[in-house]
Amino acid sequence: MQGGLLLMAAISMGYGVSRGEAAIVLRKAVRVCMECIGLG
Amino acid sequence: MRQSIRRKLIQTLAFFITNPRLGNFLSGRLYKGEWKSLCVPGLNCYSCPAATFACPIGALQAVISSAGLWFSYYVAGFLLAVGVVWGRLVCGFLCPFGLFQELLHKVPLPKRKLWAPLLYVKYVILIVFVLLLPLLWTDFSGAGGPAFCEYICPAGTLEAGLPLLAARPEFRQALGGLFAWKLLVLVLVIIGCMMSYRFFCKLLCPLGAIYGLLNRISLYRLQLSREACVACGKCQSACPMGVNPVGNPGAAECIRCGECVAACPRQALSLRFSADDICK
Known part of the structure; x- marks a missing residue:
């Protein structure tokens, strides 16, 4: 079962990256998130 | 070397690997390189000036709250992979906020056990604040916000809010009710951690909830030999998590x-990588 879940995780990450999710994370993470620090 | 000392050394090392850019605390600037698209396994605010990587809970909300996307396959896949391999070892060894809580628990205050039903609050927080509110509580453009980070996460206040307010005076103009609320949450969590071991992990942490759900099937696991166990109860007495x-x-x-x-x-107990049944 663990092998299947790891395969699913790898496919999920690959699909997420292919639709631009890593770029969204990068855009969010390189700026100060005003809401996250209680100033938004 | 004693297990507790070895673990503290690994936790300290994990803290500095997660937050290597300590000089940024003085300037209040954030690291803006490509590494920030990768998540760390533990809870660590990406607005912390010292952070090199992204917080998985913040990243999950960032994608979910983007207009047109309702789920993050990238972050969910990452959390599933980490959870299936390590389970909550991440909490015990790699999470910087976990280390902070353990240090707070050394403060000599009366110690209390949490009421057991409260352990389920973190699952509600995961579903409501991390998965649903960023998706459903949107503005006119369809974009939501990071509800957990905004209203609950004390790590963001501690690692990013307070250092940035200290280093960059322009942020002080934005101080208001929200920051007062976040500061109150941080103070309550700090007091809670002094009185109850890893108060935030047990009660509020959505990352602990995710890894906890995967603990039973994780490859790195606690294994019990029923043949060797004499049911003396010493293991239960020694467990800081109850x-x-x-x-x-x-x-x-x-x-x-x-x-x-x-x-x-x-x-009778061992920690090891195994796909066997956890009781033999």
């Missing part, structure tokens, strides 16, 4: 700290 390792070696609250393994006089 788990009974004999009754439930795959308990969602077990952070794989190894205190029970060290306390067992018959070597």
Whole structure:
């Protein structure tokens, strides 16, 4: 079962990256998130 | 070397690997390189000036709250992979906020056990604040906000809010009710951690909830030999998370700290990589 879940995780990450999710994370993470620090 | 000392060294090392850019605390600037698209396994605010990587809970909300996307396959896949391999070992060894909580618990205040039903609050927070509100509570453009980070996460206030307010005076103009609320949450969590071991992990952490759900099937696991166990109860007494390792070696609250393994006089418990049944 663990092998299947790891395969699913790898496919999920690959699909997420292919639709631009890593770029969204990068855009969010390189700026100060005003809401996250209680100033938004 | 004693297990507890070895674990503290690994936790300290993990803290500095997660937050290597300590000089940024003085300037209040953030690291803006490509590494920030990768998540760390533990809870660590990406607005912390010292952070090199992204917080998985913040990243999950960032994608979910983007207009047109309702789920993050990238972050969910990452959390599933980490959880299936390590389970809540991440909490016990790699999470910077976990280390902070353990240090707070050394403050000599009366110690209390949490009421057991409160352990389920973190699952509600995961579903409501991390998964649903960023998706459903949107503005006119369809974009939501990071509800957990905004209203609950004390790590963001501690690692990013307070250092940035200290280093960059322009942020002080934005101080208001929200920051007062976040500061109150941080103070309550700090007091809670002084009185109850890893108060935030047990009660509020959505990352602990995710890894806890995967604890029973994780490849790195606590294994019990029923033949060797004499049911002396020393493992349960030694567990700082209030788990009974004999009754439930795959308990969602077990952070794989190894205190029970060290306390067992018959070597009936072990921590290892295995796909076998957790009780033999």
